[in-house]
Amino acid sequence: MIHLQNIEKVYRTSTIETLALNNINLNIRKGEFVSIMGPSGCGKSTLLNVMGLLDEPSKGTVEIDGQAVTQYRDKELAQLRNQKIGFIFQSFHLINDLSVLDNVEIPLLYRSANGRPRQEYAKDALMKVGLSNRMKHFPKQLSGGQKQRVAIARAIVGNPDIILADEPTGNLDSAMGNEIMNILQQLNNDGATIVMVTHDEQMAKRTHRLVRLFDGTQVL
Amino acid sequence: MMLQHLFKLIWNKKKTHMLLIVEIWASFMVLFGLATLIVVNVGNYREPLGFSYERVWAIGLNTNQDTTELADKVQRIVQRLNTYPEVESVSRMSSNFPFSANQMNNGIEYNKRHVLADHYVTDENFAKTLEMPVVAGKWYRHTDSVGKYWPIVINQKAKEGLFGDENALGKVVGERLKVVGVVDNFKAKGEFMSNKPAYFELVNAKDSWNNTMLIRVKPGTDAVFEAKVVKDIATMVKGWSVEVDYQTDSRKNQHNLVLVPVIIASIISGFLLINVSLGLFGVLNLSIAKRRGEIGLRRAIGATGSGIASQFIGEIWVLATLAMLIGLLFAAQFPILNVFDLQAGVYITAILIAIAVIYGIVTLCALFPSRQAALIQPAVALHEE
Numbered sequence: 001m002i003h004l005q006n007i008e009k010v011y012r013t014s015t016i017e018t019l020a021l022n023n024i025n026l027n028i029r030k031g032e033f034v035s036i037m038g039p040s041g042c043g044k045s046t047l048l049n050v051m052g053l054l055d056e057p058s059k060g061t062v063e064i065d066g067q068a069v070t071q072y073r074d075k076e077l078a079q080l081r082n083q084k085i086g087f088i089f090q091s092f093h094l095i096n097d098l099s100v101l102d103n104v105e106i107p108l109l110y111r112s113a114n115g116r117p118r119q120e121y122a123k124d125a126l127m128k129v130g131l132s133n134r135m136k137h138f139p140k141q142l143s144g145g146q147k148q149r150v151a152i153a154r155a156i157v158g159n160p161d162i163i164l165a166d167e168p169t170g171n172l173d174s175a176m177g178n179e180i181m182n183i184l185q186q187l188n189n190d191g192a193t194i195v196m197v198t199h200d201e202q203m204a205k206r207t208h209r210l211v212r213l214f215d216g217t218q219v220l
Numbered sequence: 221m222m223l224q225h226l227f228k229l230i231w232n233k234k235k236t237h238m239l240l241i242v243e244i245w246a247s248f249m250v251l252f253g254l255a256t257l258i259v260v261n262v263g264n265y266r267e268p269l270g271f272s273y274e275r276v277w278a279i280g281l282n283t284n285q286d287t288t289e290l291a292d293k294v295q296r297i298v299q300r301l302n303t304y305p306e307v308e309s310v311s312r313m314s315s316n317f318p319f320s321a322n323q324m325n326n327g328i329e330y331n332k333r334h335v336l337a338d339h340y341v342t343d344e345n346f347a348k349t350l351e352m353p354v355v356a357g358k359w360y361r362h363t364d365s366v367g368k369y370w371p372i373v374i375n376q377k378a379k380e381g382l383f384g385d386e387n388a389l390g391k392v393v394g395e396r397l398k399v400v401g402v403v404d405n406f407k408a409k410g411e412f413m414s415n416k417p418a419y420f421e422l423v424n425a426k427d428s429w430n431n432t433m434l435i436r437v438k439p440g441t442d443a444v445f446e447a448k449v450v451k452d453i454a455t456m457v458k459g460w461s462v463e464v465d466y467q468t469d470s471r472k473n474q475h476n477l478v479l480v481p482v483i484i485a486s487i488i489s490g491f492l493l494i495n496v497s498l499g500l501f502g503v504l505n506l507s508i509a510k511r512r513g514e515i516g517l518r519r520a521i522g523a524t525g526s527g528i529a530s531q532f533i534g535e536i537w538v539l540a541t542l543a544m545l546i547g548l549l550f551a552a553q554f555p556i557l558n559v560f561d562l563q564a565g566v567y568i569t570a571i572l573i574a575i576a577v578i579y580g581i582v583t584l585c586a587l588f589p590s591r592q593a594a595l596i597q598p599a600v601a602l603h604e605e
Contacts, residue, residue, distance in 0.1 A: 045603060054520055055599040075524050082522025089602060093517040097232040102225070109225055110522030154521070 001162060001193045002028040002051050007060035009046055009216075020046045021057070022216045028195060030161070033188040035204040036197045038213035044197040045166055047213065051195060052085055052164045053077045065161065082110050086155030086192075090167035092147040094139040100126065100150050101135040107158045125153035129183055145176030152183055156192070163187060165196040169203055181206055222534065230538045237539055240503060244543035244582070247496045248574050252551050254489045255570035255577075257482055260414075260562060267415045270375070270405030271318065271350035273467035275308075275439060278317045279449065281431040282461040290428035293457050298343075300456060301435055306445050309436045311349040312423055314341040317432045318350070318408045319470030328382065328393050328419060335381035337374075337417035338408065341430050346420065347373075347403070349436050357389045357401035360422045369398035371422050375406045378417035397421065410474040493581060500585040504536065508593045515593055516601030525594035532590035536582045544575055 009021035020043045028034050028051075036044045049055035050062060053069060062069050064084055069077065086107075094103050104122040113121070126132050129149040139147055148168060155163055165184065169177030181203055188194050196207060204210050212220035230237060281297065283290055294312065301310045316322040316338070326339040346352070347359040360371035369392060379388045379402050388399045397419070406420075407413040423430050437445065450462045508515070515528055523531070551571050555564035 046599075049599040052520065054602070055597070074526075078519070078522050078524040078527070081520060087517075087520045089517075091513075093513055093602065095229075095514055095517075097229055099232075102228060106225075106518070107521040109222055110518075110527070115224070 001030045001032070001065060002026070002195070003061075003063040004047075004051065005061045005063075007047075007050060007057045007062070009043070009050060009055070010058040020216050021050065024060070024218050026211065026218065028193060030193055031188070031191060032209060033185070033194045033207040034196070034209045034211060035207040036195065036211045036213060037199065037201070037204050040199075042213040043216040044213055046216075048164050048166050048195065048197050051162075052087060053081050078110070082107060082158065084161050086158065086160040086163045088148070088151050088155050088163065088165040088168045090170040092139070092144075092151045092171075094147055094150055094154075096139050098138075099135065100131065100137050100139070100142070103139065103150055104153045104157050107154060111158065121157050122153070125157040126150070128156065128186075129153045143176075144172050145179055148172060148176070148180050149183065152180070152187075156187060161193055163192050163194045165194065167197050167199065169198065169200060177203065222531070223538075226531065226534045226538045230535060230542065240500070240539055241543040241546070243496055243499060244540050244578060245547050247493060247581070248544050248547035248578050249550060250489050250492055251574035251577050252547065252570050254485055255573040256554075256562070256566060257485060259566050259569045259573070261412050261478060261482060263566065264407075264414050265411045267407065267411075268405050269407050269411055270403065270415075271352045273318060273350070273471055275441070276318075276350065276434055276436050276467040277446070278320065278465040278467060278470065279433040279435065279453070280315070280317075280463040280465065281433070281453070281457075282463075283428075283431070283457075284459050284461060286457065286459050291426045293460075294428070294431055295425060297453055297456060298433065300452065301433060301449070304445070304449070306437050306441045307435050308438055309345055309349040311345040311434045312343045312430060313346060313432050313434060314339075314423075314430045315432055316340060316408065317434060317465075319410060319467055319474045320408075320432075320465070326419075328378070328397070330382040330391060330393050333382050335378055335417045337378045337381075337419050338406075340406075340408070340418065340420045341423045341427075342420050343423045346434070349434050351436075352403050352406070354401045355404050356387075357399070360400050360420075362422070362425070364398075364400055365422055368396060370396050371400045372397045373401040373403060373420040374399055375415075375418045376402060376404050377415055378419055381417050393419075410471050410478070412475060412478040493577075497581055497585050500536070500582060501589065504532065504586055504589040505592075508532065508589050508596075511593075512596055512601040512604055515596045516598040516604075519596075519598035520602060528596075529590040529594040532593050533583060533586045536586040537579065540578055540582045544578060547574075 004024055004026040007021050007024040011018045011020055024047060036047060038044050046055065050057050064080060069080065101122050104125055105118050108118045108121060123132065123135065126135055129152050131146060131149050131153065134142065134146060169180050172180060184194055185206065198204050210220060211218060298310055298312055301307055314324065316324050324339045325336055327334055327336050344359065344361045347354060359373055364371035372393065374388060382393065383391060388402055391399050393399060405415050406418045407415055446464050450464060453462045518528060551567065555567040
């Protein structure tokens with residue numbers, strides 16, 4: 001599903017050069033649930049960004065579903081992200097001025113989906129995360145766990161093959177974290193390929209495979 | 221779809237955007253006012269003046285303390301002026317000569333149709349002196365004053381007001397004014413004057429007033445001749461004062477009376493719009509800085525860089541549209557209530573100009589910030605919060 005080959009990511013400023021990822025080779029199969037762990041600053045999020053086509057590697061190739069994306073232009077990358085990938089972030093990234101339902105609808109706007117079906121898909125996604133009774137609420141009226149569930153609904157509304165979750169339980173207490181993890185596992189059981197960055201060993205243990213990074217290098 | 225989304229986004233933040241909306245609304249109203257002023261004046265300017273003013277001088281005579289044989293003296297002056305080889309034509313008229321500050325108007329009526337018209341008293345050489353084409357009938361002569369009717373010539377506007385499509389010639393206006401001719405336009409205050417109804421009445425040779433002489437001089441006639449004329453008249457009529465106005469200069473003065481307020485209004489409006497633009501630019505820059513997370517998220521879920529730029533331009537367009545819809549409620553009252561007796565088309569044109577300028581300004585203000593937004597790296601923006 002996701003194939004990374006010889007990935008290297010270097011951040012350059014006028015004075016220093018930082019090697020964030022060094023020779024990463026990773027193959028994530030369809031339907032896998034993979035967690036990425038490592039100390040802060042080891043390149044976990046950078047790796048997730050490279051997988052999610054949000055950041056270009058300095059070297060190496062990225063293949064999504066068999067397509068090499070290195071030469072893709074902005075429009076093609078955006079289209080691929082929209083159709084193949086769902087993102088979940090630690091800080092939710094909900095738009096506070098839009099209702100829960102409107103937030104969940106956003107990925108479909110970039111597919112030019114019509115109003116009525118768009119709403120129906122968003123309602124279905126909210127139902128899957130158990131938030132169908134909060135559709136008209138605004139993010140500020142929700143708890144952290146509920147916000148993350150909205151973010152998951154937004155990630156799955158377009159029915160993507162891949163879900164990339166960057167510390168999805170990082171801002172939640174353990175009960176809420178477990179709830180979110182249960183939802184992710186359910187999505188994985190339904191066929192989604194999930195890659196999750198986490199600091200939590202317990203959460204990582206619930207995934208199929210663990211990838212460990214240290215100083216930008218894959219150690220496991 | 222995206223438009224609906226933007227409307228929702230703006231509507232849900234309406235309190236935050238209220239000041240911005242008021243600012244754009246106020247700019248729209250100012251632009252509407254200025255555009256109305258400009259449209260009216262441009263519209264007037266495009267209407268022909270109706271006469272020729274080059275090489276025409278207005279000689280104003282003031283009798284001062286003199287009260288004897290005034291009519292005869294005026295007649296002698298007319299005759300004297302006619303004898304100069306430098307003079308092509310002389311006409312005697314009332315003090316409201318072209319481009320002067322004086323104005324006379326009268327209500328005239330025909331078959332219960334009432335028209336308020338500018339009133340000029342002139343002699344038979346007026347049309348010739350000002351090279352005014354007569355479009356129907358003829359310019360009056362002294363012989364037309366025989367009988368109980370007094371000849372008048374009306375302009376096209378007065379003809380439309382009094383007679384509509386009917387033939388005006390031979391019709392009697394009021395009790396004693398008989399129409400003998402129709403001229404096209406007569407915009408005595410210059411090109412920026414609206415083309416108003418006007419009528420010209422034959423001067424009575426026995427009048428001791430209506431002492432302005434219009435003379436058309438030959439090309440090349442200069443101030444030396446002006447001095448000679450003033451001196452000659454002063455010799456003929458002791459104690460009278462003589463003042464010569466070149467019609468070209470008087471026309472410039474009349475134009476300035478119109479243009480100066482328009483220029484001042486334009487400068488003030490320009491400053492206001494520059495302030496509004498800078499304000500908008502600052503607010504948009506700040507808004508983009510505050511919404512980096514949202515920009516990152518949108519990029520992550522499918523927006524292209526140009527899509528982000530379009531979104532920010534779209535948002536300001538939505539805001540401008542809301543502000544202008546409120547502005548339209550006010551602006552629409554002007555044609556509906558006929559506030560300044562202007563044609564609805566003037567207001568509609570002014571509204572369209574104001575709308576175009578506002579959209580232009582907000583687009584310009586949003587262009588740079590939205591381009592900056594498009595350049596934001598999603599991976600960086602998403603990890604800033």
